[in-house]
Amino acid sequence: MSTREKSGCPINLSLExxxxxxxxxxxxxxxxxxxxxxxxxLQSDEGISSRTLAERLQTLQEEGILTRSDDxxxxxxxxxxxxxxxxxxxxxxxxxxxxxxxxxxxDDKLARNADELAAGGxxxxxxxxxxxxAEHIV
Numbered sequence: 093m094s095t096r097e098k099s100g101c102p103i104n105l106s107l108e109x110x111x112x113x114x115x116x117x118x119x120x121x122x123x124x125x126x127x128x129x130x131x132x133x134l135q136s137d138e139g140i141s142s143r144t145l146a147e148r149l150q151t152l153q154e155e156g157i158l159t160r161s162d163d164x165x166x167x168x169x170x171x172x173x174x175x176x177x178x179x180x181x182x183x184x185x186x187x188x189x190x191x192x193x194x195x196x197x198x199d200d201k202l203a204r205n206a207d208e209l210a211a212g213g214x215x216x217x218x219x220x221x222x223x224x225x226a227e228h229i230v
Contacts (some may be wrong), residue, residue, distance in 0.1 A: 173229070
């Protein structure tokens with residue numbers, strides 16, 4: 093995934109990092125499913141390949157959206173954590189979820205979760221961001 097900037101447009105600059113399908117799904121899994129390990133990401137329903145996952149995780153690390161460290165509980169595993177920049181993507185995910193819930197045939201339970209987060213507004217987003225900070229920022 094190339095992150096070579098083609099213009100100074102803020103939307104373009106954002107899409108050059110998070111504009112592919114897999115990147116936002118990795119962040120979604122970290123935010124909503126609490127995934128932190130490579131194998132956990134591979135188990136997502138969408139079926140990302142290990143090569144694509146490794147590339148996206150590397151790019152997210154290089155761009156400062158997540159960090160990578162050794163898992164203190166298991167010597168052979170790596171833990172991925174969101175940075176403040178990654179946590180700041182929560183409103184983007186919430187808006188995408190609300191749009192998908194409204195305009196696509198989403199799973200009822202998942203759509204309800206998206207709708208509840210969207211209905212909570214800024215206060216709900218800030219509460220969830222605080223919880224993510226406590227979990228990811230060490």
